[in-house]
Amino acid sequence: MSDLSEQIRPEIDFEALFGALPALFLVLDPEFRIVAVNDAYLDATMTRRAEIVGRDIFAVFPDNPDDPAATGVANLRASLERAARTRRPDSMAVQKYDVARPDGGGFEERYWSPRNVPITDAQGRLAYLVHHVEDVTEFVLLQRQGVRHTAELEEWAGQMQAVILRRSQELHEANRLLRAANDAKNDFLSRVSHELRTPLNAILGFSELLSLSVPEPEHHDWSTMILKAGRHLLVLLDDVLDISRIEGGHLTLEAEAVPVGPLIDEALALIRPIADAAGVHLTPPPRLPADLCVSADRHRLRQVLINLLSNAVKYNHPTGTASVSVGRRPDGILRIRVVDTGRGIPPEAVGRLFTPFERLDAARAGFEGTGLGLALSRHLTLGMGGTLEVSSIPGRGSTFRIDLPVTTGSAREAQVVNAASLEPRTYAAPRTVLYVEDVAENLRLVEQMLARRPSVTLIGAMLAVTGLDLARAHHPDLILLDLHLPDMPGEALLELLRADPVTRDIPVVVLSADATQHHIDALHACGVAAYLTKPIAMRDLLDTLDTLLAAPAAAEPSIAV
Template identity: 55%
Template sequence: MTAPWVAVDEYQILFRQAPILMMVLDPDLRIVEATDAYLQATLASRERDIGRPLFEVFPDNPGDPQATGVANLRASLRCVLRDRIPDSMAVQRYDVRTPQAGGDHFETRYWSCRNVPVFGPGGQLAYIVHRAEDVTDFVQQPDPDAGTPAAPALADLLHTELVRRSQELQETNQRLRDADASKSAFLSRASHELRTPMNTVLGFAYLLTVAGLQPPHLDHAEMIIKAGRHLLALLDDILDISRIEAGQLAVAMQAVPAGNIVTEAADLVRPLAQVRDVTLHLLPPTERTTIAADPNRLRQILINLLSNAIKYNRPGGTVTVTLTRHGPLVHLTVTDTGRGITPEGLTKLFDPFERLDAPTAGIEGTGLGLTLSQQLTRAMNGTLTVTSTPGHGSRFTVSLPAATATTGEPNPPAANNTAAPATRAYRDPKQILYVEDVAENRLLVQDVLAHRPSITLTTATLGTAALDQAGRHPPDLVLLDLHLPDIPGEEVIRRLRHDPATHHTPIVVVTADATQHTTGRTLAAGANAYLTKPIDIPLLLNTLDSLLDPETG
């Protein structure tokens, strides 16, 4: 039997006749569509009002100097445009206009509304769906004791109080949203300001390590890299926790072979175990087990747990990883023979920056690993639990759902870009335009590109100068910082894509802004790749090879 379906040209009919109050706006807040029910409830007209600006169709009542309908709705829509998430509005009064021969007349109405973003195929915000419910009858319902003289006044008082409380709730929610937006802006700015100098520190330190230095100077350069990466790890953990709290951390759930991910994590911490004289035991699972998880996040959790189990262990101790399945859950357990944790310590173990007695014991760490691991596990629909006996070690268990037939297939492993850069010549000479206002960053990239003698590097410190230069002498590739003194990097991308001379020119963003929101927005604007500072030098070179000389890259 053929499945039922609806013809494409019938969807508009279905939408318009749906028994709900719904309006569709474009990003410029023009009305592009509405259900018949919405038009009827708001006393609007399809022929007269579709295509017009929202607040031109629905102005405030000029006869009510206290009217706040336009201001409240505009604020909600701005939140949707800015944050790209739905926004619910409190019950409020918003009178509707009834055109009459003697001039406009306004009817009192009360509404409960919700505004929802709709995204296009490239991730851009394409529309806003405005869903409304007319609650006028509820707010103005007659009092059952209306026969008493005081009833009308009491009913008016109750109506006024209801609207006032709803307005207070909306204002409180707006303050909370503003505070959250301020925190996000601060973290984004802090990330940029910290990553910018670390790009110079780690970049030149890396070049020193591959330049033939001998001990002890090579050791000193490696210490600089180690300290810098520790600072970046702390920054990344803070940003990840912030994203989780804001509900903005995306996890890519896949069918992950549990044994493989345990082996990968153990291989990464094995050098630490050898230095600390700790033995790793990986007990094989009783069956081939797959977990529904984000492989990168699960690996991050296991590395945190294994690193802690090693650092807090005793010389000659052991760390054991077991893998078991009970019903729909898979349990990954990391057991150590270390000092253990007191009952008091267990109560604050997952608090941010809590390191118990680690500082006095001289154990390195940031105090964020367990906090982040717990929240990442929750984001993947799992739990992280711990039991411990002082003097006899600790046991951490990550419990996650087993993969099912509907779980996504695993992605192929990422290429390893950590090797020292090799010098490579392209088949043809290439020219790169690097748009960057920080002199140290320009010098670093210039030194890095010594490993690609086929490339000629030109630079620009301003976005407008770069656009003029690219228009007159189109480069083979543009390296672009997003934070420029004159215009935003995203505007540079848009103009490059609109100029026929650079429409197809590859654009690689190299920025200190590591936020996911900026990454997605920039790639949607037309960038080919997005690299964050401090620059991963092998990754930068591999990216350039793939875009400039793919057959030999």
């Protein structure tokens, strides 16, 4: 494992940078809910961040009820809708939009020069709307009063224009720095993912082998503990990588008709051992119709349900309950509710609940985690065309609501886990597998895993050129390929294998610690038979081999270049 400290660059505090910008900025989601606001905007509007974040902008800033001619809300809504629809910035004329004084003190007359800028993701979908305003109240009032000091007014206007220009330039530079820092962060996370997955491959792989082979109960328990801790670390690593994918617009979701009942049953079954250990009772919903489906990504919806149920158990009390209920709204939306009887969430903290890395007081209370689960769950739900909301009463518990569209499409049959994968199996004919991998521990691990397939002979190569020579000489039935090789990239070796008539039809399975989606998609486009990310689960590896090698040699599929 390389020294990560040499790769870490000082990170910019994005929140502090945004909060300190002198211009007035408010960030909205596509539903016009406030998701971020800087200090200058709070000062200008006499509001507090905790009171407005997460709320609809028009609920926070209504029209002045004492001004029957007020048009601020209507004009702002029209501008935001234009910017959202056209994906182009929308500048507004000077607007009269009065601001409520704190503590019910009526409204203060204000004039603003607004500009609304849409922010889209990599697929062109609307992600945010940046609402940027200049407070021109003083300027308008001076004009109205017919100030005679024209020279002073012109000088003030010139200074204001200079300030606006300077702030615009500062904002442009800040945006450039933010984009550069975000790119550096995503690159860093990708490297960290690879560096951490490499040792995890050995930790989890050999722990799994030990748990299957040691006869002593105590030793078996030790290996199981190592395996559990390693898998927990892998989940945390996957969460960080998913957040990075979402922020970079690289997370791919595949919508399909997903049966709700079986998916909830599966999530409850996975959480039940944790709930039993914590003394929390799980209550499933009443039996649901078999054809009740929502439009969603099956894997990601399962991930969201497991996350919510895990939290419902983690933040509950012994003898508490965590329940799941399902209801259908008249508008064709299905609502899944996860309710717990736990600690609850203070009202002032609800607005921060879905912020990445925000753990409220969980760390002080001794709960493990990274603060990514709920942020990731909301992003995934929004990406599937749904919503994820919460209501909570401190001391009584919380209710999380997932709303997703009901669909009548045909449900794809869920993949059945092959429980016999880990059992020894002999193929109809001997098979040869070539593994090109420069880490000796990984070679040894795969060798031990393949011992459960005695018909398979494994040949190892620690250099790409050696692997190419062995592939030409032995013409193996399958090639396992690592991508980070010392003499050339694995992608280059794949090109050489595909270009050689002797090796072009040999199936290639990539075993790599690079879990970035764009890299996986690129390798599939090159014709690899499968892409398994390290740490490699023995069941996944053996299932892949069984699929590609169990058939008679004459029936093996060839892979077109």
